[in-house]
Amino acid sequence: MEALNFEVIKDTLGQLGGMLLYILLGIILLEIFIYVILGKIFKSKYTLPYMLMIAAIFGISLLIIYPISYEIRLAFTNMSLRHFRTYTLSWAQGLKNLKLIFTEPILKNVKFFSLLSRTLLWTGVNVVFHLAGGLGLALLLNRPMRGRGIYRALLVFPWAIPQIIAVLAWKGEFHFEYGFVNIMLRNLGMQPIQWMISPFWNFVAACITNIWLGIPFMMIIILGGLQSIPLEFYDAAEIDGASRWNQFRTITLPLLKPVLTPAIVLGIIWTFNNFNVPYMINANELESTDILVTGLFRAAFEYHRYGFSAAFAMVIFIVLFVIASVYIRMTHGLKEAYE
Amino acid sequence: MKKILSICLVLVMLLGFVAISYAKVNLILWTKEGEEALDWNKSLNEEFMKLYPDVTIEMVKKTNVEILREDFLTASLAGAPPDILWTVSDHAGPFVAAEIIEPVDDLFDLNKYVESSLNAVKLEGKYWGVPISNGNQLMLLYNKKLIAQPPKDTDELFKVGKELTSDDIYALVWNQTEPFWMVPWLGGFKGKVFAEDGITPTLNTPEMLATLKFLHAMKFDAKIIPPESDYDAADTLFKEGKAAMIINGDWSVSGYVGALGDSLGVARIPKVSATGEWPKPYTSGVYFMLSQGISGDKLKAAQDFVEFVSTMEKQLEMVKLLNRLPALKAALDDPLITEDLLLKGAADQMVVGTPMPTVLEMRCNWDSMKPEMLAVLADIKTPEEAVKDMQASVESCVKTLE
Numbered sequence: 117m118e119a120l121n122f123e124v125i126k127d128t129l130g131q132l133g134g135m136l137l138y139i140l141l142g143i144i145l146l147e148i149f150i151y152v153i154l155g156k157i158f159k160s161k162y163t164l165p166y167m168l169m170i171a172a173i174f175g176i177s178l179l180i181i182y183p184i185s186y187e188i189r190l191a192f193t194n195m196s197l198r199h200f201r202t203y204t205l206s207w208a209q210g211l212k213n214l215k216l217i218f219t220e221p222i223l224k225n226v227k228f229f230s231l232l233s234r235t236l237l238w239t240g241v242n243v244v245f246h247l248a249g250g251l252g253l254a255l256l257l258n259r260p261m262r263g264r265g266i267y268r269a270l271l272v273f274p275w276a277i278p279q280i281i282a283v284l285a286w287k288g289e290f291h292f293e294y295g296f297v298n299i300m301l302r303n304l305g306m307q308p309i310q311w312m313i314s315p316f317w318n319f320v321a322a323c324i325t326n327i328w329l330g331i332p333f334m335m336i337i338i339l340g341g342l343q344s345i346p347l348e349f350y351d352a353a354e355i356d357g358a359s360r361w362n363q364f365r366t367i368t369l370p371l372l373k374p375v376l377t378p379a380i381v382l383g384i385i386w387t388f389n390n391f392n393v394p395y396m397i398n399a400n401e402l403e404s405t406d407i408l409v410t411g412l413f414r415a416a417f418e419y420h421r422y423g424f425s426a427a428f429a430m431v432i433f434i435v436l437f438v439i440a441s442v443y444i445r446m447t448h449g450l451k452e453a454y455e
Numbered sequence: 456m457k458k459i460l461s462i463c464l465v466l467v468m469l470l471g472f473v474a475i476s477y478a479k480v481n482l483i484l485w486t487k488e489g490e491e492a493l494d495w496n497k498s499l500n501e502e503f504m505k506l507y508p509d510v511t512i513e514m515v516k517k518t519n520v521e522i523l524r525e526d527f528l529t530a531s532l533a534g535a536p537p538d539i540l541w542t543v544s545d546h547a548g549p550f551v552a553a554e555i556i557e558p559v560d561d562l563f564d565l566n567k568y569v570e571s572s573l574n575a576v577k578l579e580g581k582y583w584g585v586p587i588s589n590g591n592q593l594m595l596l597y598n599k600k601l602i603a604q605p606p607k608d609t610d611e612l613f614k615v616g617k618e619l620t621s622d623d624i625y626a627l628v629w630n631q632t633e634p635f636w637m638v639p640w641l642g643g644f645k646g647k648v649f650a651e652d653g654i655t656p657t658l659n660t661p662e663m664l665a666t667l668k669f670l671h672a673m674k675f676d677a678k679i680i681p682p683e684s685d686y687d688a689a690d691t692l693f694k695e696g697k698a699a700m701i702i703n704g705d706w707s708v709s710g711y712v713g714a715l716g717d718s719l720g721v722a723r724i725p726k727v728s729a730t731g732e733w734p735k736p737y738t739s740g741v742y743f744m745l746s747q748g749i750s751g752d753k754l755k756a757a758q759d760f761v762e763f764v765s766t767m768e769k770q771l772e773m774v775k776l777l778n779r780l781p782a783l784k785a786a787l788d789d790p791l792i793t794e795d796l797l798l799k800g801a802a803d804q805m806v807v808g809t810p811m812p813t814v815l816e817m818r819c820n821w822d823s824m825k826p827e828m829l830a831v832l833a834d835i836k837t838p839e840e841a842v843k844d845m846q847a848s849v850e851s852c853v854k855t856l857e
Contacts, residue, residue: 224848403826
């Protein structure tokens with residue numbers, strides 16, 4: 117591997133510099149175009165706002181709107197390796213893709229509802245532990261104590277390191293013979309576990325990894341919420357003789373709800389769509405531990421079922437949208453705390 | 456207004472200047488090679504560019520063959536594929552199905568290459584790649600400090616293996632997570648993954664059952680292999696002297712020469728005692744493939760580069776540096792190969808190998824064999840259940856290809 121020297125830096129800048137130059141020139145031309153058309157020809161009073169927004173609009177159109185539109189179009193095709201350049205685009209094909217999603221295996225054996233159930237289980241287990249762990253740690257940290265800053269920094273560490281690095285490290289630690297998890301189990305007199313080969317334990321390994329990664333985020337959000345609760349409520353409750361548990365139940369939880377609801381919704385969405393952890397931990401591509409998004413990835417890029425996968429992606433989006441909407445409605449979580 | 460027009464004029468001139476400075480032919484090459492061969496890749500590019508100053512080769516290294524396959528499909532769809540690939544033969548199947556590579560029959564003189572390596576990329580009556588190296592086969596590599604003579608057959612393997620295996624040393628290691636390491640044994644049990652037509656998968660066979668039982672016995676009865684071992688674990692154990700033998704491919708030989716020096720030996724994978732047959736590892740090699748639609752100056756430059764790498768000098772250079780067998784027929788007779796024990800061993804293994812199928816359906820075979828092989832090696836499924844499930848999986852997968 118080459119060391120980082122002047123040549124390498126020069127090459128990198130040369131490669132990146134060209135691209136950046138084109139982007140910059142493109143933006144300048146766009147701004148000039150808007151200025152000339154809106155400012156000089158139409159003499160519009162919104163010339164400046166449009167000039168300020170146009171670069172962002174262009175970027176969002178290119179990076180978000182166009183790919184999503186292309187994907188919706190792809191969902192109505194039968195694009196695959198055998199129909200790579202010449203494929204059928206029709207409403208009938210779209211309906212056929214939809215039917216295939218719910219009736220035929222997504223990959224080799226696993227069907228949609230198995231994947232959905234497993235994904236719901238994955239989401240439920242992870243969010244519950246994130247919430248419980250985050251709440252517990254936040255409650256512990258929300259009191260005067262020595263070294264609180266250091267504890268907070270250490271507890272945020274899993275969230276701070278790049279997720280891929282953390283997952284790869286955990287994957288190594290689940291190695292049957294040389295991973296610290298099995299070494300610890302052996303030292304405790306227990307049988308080592310086949311984390312990478314057993315479907316059940318591979319799922320557990322992914323959950324352990326994701327729970328470790330997700331607790332800090334919840335902890336930070338909840339800690340912020342706890343610190344915004346006025347202390348007078350607790351003083352008044354103490355005077356009235358309320359126990360710690362009653363205070364937690366009647367003061368802490370209700371006042372945390374406006375903070376908890378978006379955090380849980382985010383947690384559900386991120387966990388439901390979490391790709392890195394289940395994909396990397398499932399190193400042996402066990403179909404029995406795939407969730408919806410990893411199944412989608414494999415269907416698209418390993419089985420090359422592009423049209424089918426695009427339709428599948430739309431279905432996953434709808435499922436997640438419904439789950440999030442139902443949750444928000446049921447919990448009234450977005451209402452003000454004092455209403 | 457005049458200021459704006461002046462700025463526009465300057466910008467257009469600037470863009471024009473940039474365009475002119477790119478009038479050279481720029482070939483984009485994607486390579487699948489790892490660290491050991493990458494330096495040779497780079498030196499080839501530099502030498503070629505000195506000989507052909509109007510051509511620049513921009514090489515992009517892909518992390519592994521799967522990434523290369525996925526990225527090439529995506530890039531082709533986006534209309535911006537690389538011009539030339541340096542990759543493995545089993546990519547021919549998906550790339551031919553997607554119509555994104557060019558047949559090479561009319562572009563090169565293919566008679567000078569080893570026929571078996573050409574056959575690995577023959578589909579629909581045409582050739583779709585130009586071989587760079589020949590082989591890519593698995594073989595038995597052994598550490599002479601731990602085992603003086605490799606076992607000749609599986610009975611001897613188990614016997615010697617039990618004596619060798621201890622708390623610190625394993626007799627044999629191999630990548631237990633990929634079915635590529637299982638298929639040589641399947642060949643040794645006289646099995647194949649396809650029926651005679653070459654596209655109907657046949658996995659639920661007595662031969663596959665015997666293979667899975669053999670692998671299970673290797674692990675749980677003879678106990679001569681680690682409880683779990685992927686490619687990196689096997690590779691590391693062998694390099695660190697904690698494994699007496701490894702089944703690995705010719706691409707790994709130069710790394711082991713570096714680690715073990717003269718202690719490295721190469722031999723055929725031991726004969727299957729039950730059938731008297733040599734295991735048949737898949738043979739292929741590394742190939743140049745050209746993007747569909749490549750033409751004009753780029754095609755000429757690509758042809759020149761392929762011819763450059765196919766010269767006797769460069770083929771023998773590859774043999775010296777990477778210990779890989781050449782694709783050029785004439786180079787196989789060179790004393791460099793015939794008098795080198797490692798290369799002779801590799802060639803000896805290749806002779807009993809079998810060309811790797813490259814049809815699209817092979818993907819389904821790999822994907823179906825893998826989880827079942829893992830389940831048998833984890834002792835969570837019996838071989839009988841595994842072969843049935845393999846067949847069901849592969850039939851389901853083949854349906855999705857349509």
